Amino acid sequence: AQTVTQSQPEMSVQEAETVTLSCTYDTSENNYYLFWYKQPPSRQMILVIRQEAYKQQNATENRFSVNFQKAAKSFSLKISDSQLGDTAMYFCAFAPNAGKSTFGDGTTLTVKP
Amino acid sequence: EAGVVQSPRYKIIEKKQPVAFWCNPISGHNTLYWYLQNLGQGPELLIRYENEEAVDDSQLPKDRFSAERLKGVDSTLKIQPAELGDSAVYLCASSTGTSLLDTQYFGPGTRLTVL
Numbered sequence: 001a002q003t004v005t006q007s008q009p010e011m012s013v014q015e016a017e018t019v020t021l022s023c024t025y026d027t028s029e030n031n032y033y034l035f036w037y038k039q040p041p042s043r044q045m046i047l048v049i050r051q052e053a054y055k056q057q058n059a060t061e062n063r064f065s066v067n068f069q070k071a072a073k074s075f076s077l078k079i080s081d082s083q084l085g086d087t088a089m090y091f092c093a094f095a096p097n098a099g100k101s102t103f104g105d106g107t108t109l110t111v112k113p
Numbered sequence: 114e115a116g117v118v119q120s121p122r123y124k125i126i127e128k129k130q131p132v133a134f135w136c137n138p139i140s141g142h143n144t145l146y147w148y149l150q151n152l153g154q155g156p157e158l159l160i161r162y163e164n165e166e167a168v169d170d171s172q173l174p175k176d177r178f179s180a181e182r183l184k185g186v187d188s189t190l191k192i193q194p195a196e197l198g199d200s201a202v203y204l205c206a207s208s209t210g211t212s213l214l215d216t217q218y219f220g221p222g223t224r225l226t227v228l
Contacts, residue, residue, distance in 0.1 A: 004155075033213045044116065045156075045204070045219040052214075091155045095213045100169055103155025 002027045004094050006104035013082045014112050020067075021077045021107050023092030031097040034068065034075045039106070040088040048090070051075065082111045115139070117220035119205050125226045131193035134223045138186070138207030145182060146217065147190050148204040156204055162188065163211055192225075200227045 003026045013019035025034070032053045039045040051059045051068050058066050063083075067076045079086055089108050095101040118137040126132050138145050143164050148156035159178065161169040164185040173180065177196070182188040192199055202222040208215040 044221050045206075047216050050214070093155070097213070100158045100161065101213075103157070105154045 002029070002094050002096065002099075002102045004092055004102050004104035006090075006092055006107050008107045009105075010108045010110070012110040012112055013079075015082055015084060017082055018078060018080045019082055019109065021079075021090055021092075021109065023075045023077070023104060025073050025075065025092075025094045025102075027073070027094065027096065029096040033095045033097075034066075035093040035095070035101070036064070036066070036075075036077045037091045037093060037103075038086075038088045039091065040085075045091070049077070079109075084111050084113060087111045117205055117207055117218050119203075119220040119223050121223055122221060123224050123226075125228065126195055127228050128197055129194040131191065132195050132225060133189055133191045134203050134205075134225075136188045136190070136205030136220060138188075138205070139218055142207035142209055142218070143185070144208045144211055144215070145188050146204075146206040146208075147180060147188070148206065150202040150204055150222070152201070159190070195225075195227045197227050200225055 005024045034051045036048040037045050038048045049059050049061045049064050063080045065078045089106045091106045092104040093101045120135050145162040147159040150156045159173045160180050162182045165182050180190045202224050204222045205220040206217040208217045
């Protein structure tokens with residue numbers, strides 16, 4: 001069974017600063033996908049960024065980028081120029097090529113003005 | 114474009130009572146997911162539909178939970194009877210296809226409290 005571990009239950013960052021959220025996973029699969037989701041307080045969960053394991057290049061979406069280390073089974077999320085609207089719970093998720101997603105327990109990020 | 118709609122948003126019931134949740138996915142989305150999210154944890158998949166067919170229900174506690182998506186559009190998740198441990202947020206999501214590259218769009222969830 002796959003497991004996803006987010007070792008930082010809570011983090012905070014000053015507005016405009018950069019923060020990195022950690023995620024590690026355990027799997028015997030070779031082909032899979034990794035995701036970061038954002039769940040703002042009382043709002044819907046939305047996809048932030050995804051990475052296909054066969055791609056070596058790290059995914060980037062505007063201020064959000066990942067550091068994907070396949071050998072280390074690590075998938076961290078970097079948020080640059082943090083904004084107040086980035087305050088949310090962030091979930092890392094793993095999905096094998098033909099299976100369902102497994103989510104971590106989340107990291108609560110607070111951006112302080 | 115309307116997002117995924119869920120109702121009710123909140124539900125409080127006493128244990129042993131039945132409860133039902135409704136989800137209307139984004140128009141044109143063939144795949145529908147029901148997730149359970151306990152407080153402080155990530156979502157756990159309960160069931161996934163491709164059109165009207167349940168293709169993954171291995172995590173659905175079938176002794177008390179049931180789901181249907183009769184016409185391949187909206188879906189209902191039912192619990193009968195509810196137990197104290199069922200208190201959680203029930204999330205519905207939908208996507209256009211079955212590939213993991215197809216973005217899942219989540220609804221606001223139904224927060225269930227069982228007393």
